[in-house]
Each structure stands twice: as C-alpha cells, then as structure tokens.
Amino acid sequence: MLEQQADRIMQLSEWEERWQENKIGFHQPEIHRMLQINYNAVVNGRSSVRFFFPLCGKAVDMKWLADLGHSVVGVEISEMAIRQFFQENNMTYSEESLPSIPGATLFQNSEKNISLYQCDLFSFSSSVAGQFGAIWDRGSLVAINPKDRERYAALILSLMGGDCRYLLDTLLYNPDLYKGPPFFVPDKQVQSLFGSSCNVELLQSVDALTDRQRAWGLDSLTENVHLITPKATN
Numbered sequence: 001m002l003e004q005q006a007d008r009i010m011q012l013s014e015w016e017e018r019w020q021e022n023k024i025g026f027h028q029p030e031i032h033r034m035l036q037i038n039y040n041a042v043v044n045g046r047s048s049v050r051f052f053f054p055l056c057g058k059a060v061d062m063k064w065l066a067d068l069g070h071s072v073v074g075v076e077i078s079e080m081a082i083r084q085f086f087q088e089n090n091m092t093y094s095e096e097s098l099p100s101i102p103g104a105t106l107f108q109n110s111e112k113n114i115s116l117y118q119c120d121l122f123s124f125s126s127s128v129a130g131q132f133g134a135i136w137d138r139g140s141l142v143a144i145n146p147k148d149r150e151r152y153a154a155l156i157l158s159l160m161g162g163d164c165r166y167l168l169d170t171l172l173y174n175p176d177l178y179k180g181p182p183f184f185v186p187d188k189q190v191q192s193l194f195g196s197s198c199n200v201e202l203l204q205s206v207d208a209l210t211d212r213q214r215a216w217g218l219d220s221l222t223e224n225v226h227l228i229t230p231k232a233t234n
Contacts, residue, residue, distance in 0.1 A: 049134045133164055150193065
C-alpha cells in the first residue's frame with residue numbers, strides 16, 4: 001500500500017504558498033482532541049516539560065501547553081504561520097536570526113516559553129535547542145514526503161531525551177483514492193521506523209471520516225495515536 005504514494009513530493013515552497021493563499025484546511029482552531037485525551041499519558045506526572053512541535057504551523061495546542069506550565073519549541077517553514085500564531089494569541093514576540101542555521105529566524109514570546117524556529121525541519125537538530133521530554137506530532141510525519149520518512153525518524157529520535165514521550169498521530173486510508181498530503185502511514189511502518197530503539201504503543205484508534213475527507217474521494221479514514229518511548233538501556 002505504500003508504493004502508491006512513494007514518489008509523491010511536496011516542495012517547501014508549496015507549503016508556504018498554502019499559507020499565503022490561506023489554503024490551510026489542516027489547521028485546527030481548537031485544541032486537538034487527541035492531545036487533550038492523551039495529555040496525561042504524555043506528561044506522565046511531570047511538570048515543566050519541554051515539548052517539541054515538528055511542522056508546528058500556528059497550532060493552538062502550543063499556547064494550551066504553555067498555559068499549563070510547559071515550554072514549547074516548534075519548527076515551521078512558513079514565517080506567516082508563525083507570525084499569525086503570536087498575533088492571533090495576542091502575544092508580543094521577538095525575532096532574531098540564527099547563525100547556526102543560515103536563513104533561519106527564531107521567534108519567541110516575551111515569556112520565552114514558546115520558541116518557534118522558521119526553517120527547514122531537516123536543518124534543525126539537537127545542537128540548536130537540545131533534546132525534549134515530549135513531542136506532539138499531529139501533522140508532521142503525515143505531511144513530510146514519504147521518501148523522507150527514515151530521515152525524519154532519525155531526526156526525531158535524535159531529539160528525544162531519555163524520558164521523552166512522543167505522541168504521534170497517523171492516518172489510515174486507501175491511498176489508491178487520494179494522493180495526499182496528509183499521507184497514509186500504516187502502523188507497520190511506525191513500528192519499522194521507531195521500534196528498534198523505542199517502545200511503540202497504540203493508545204487510540206478512531207473513525208475520523210468527515211465531509212472534508214469525503215471530498216477527497218475517501219470512503220473511510222482511521223486516525224491512530226501512538227505513544228513512542230525510548231527503550232530502557234542497561
């Protein structure tokens with residue numbers, strides 16, 4: 001089933017154009033229900049957790065987590081998305097260029113508990129902002145080009161601290177009916193990408209078909225949420 005989308009490529013410029021043209025049906029104006037439902041499983045009793053948001057867009061989840069006492073680091077290619085996040089949440093923010101990533105800009109709110117890096121995700125690394133205690137991946141693995149998944153997994157694994165709890169949201173549908181994005185990511189591939197060094201637990205599986213996906217030509221859509229945690233090292 002993976003071969004149908006194997007060669008599908010979205011250029012970074014195409015994602016930026018979607019923001020410029022306000023074609024952002026992937027943006028959710030409310031806190032994501034899968035994050036709310038599985039919040040305790042991710043936080044696991046910890047306070048002041050550092051969360052990483054790959055391909056963060058202007059997700060309102062970031063403010064929600066910051067308001068709960070956590071800190072958030074996000075990476076997003078669209079400068080417009082980042083500015084809209086701060087403006088729509090009535091936050092003052094600073095911006096500075098990053099010598100470590102040519103062409104990148106760091107945007108931070110005045111409290112410094114939300115830091116958003118405007119750059120290519122694959123330019124980001126633990127040398128820029130360290131490792132994280134949690135990752136919320138709602139629209140990132142399903143958005144990157146399928147041929148980049150192993151590279152993506154390697155990056156995510158390098159950003160996971162020893163106590164990291166990685167919440168991953170994936171979509172299952174018939175890829176013969178829709179070319180993506182968001183792309184089809186089967187559970188078996190989640191296991192192959194992360195299973196050698198992490199425990200992979202399916203927390204939730206729900207029917208997520210709405211009129212939006214029916215318009216794509218889909219007749220079924222399953223949303224799965226996985227909890228991925230580093231295996232204990234002896």
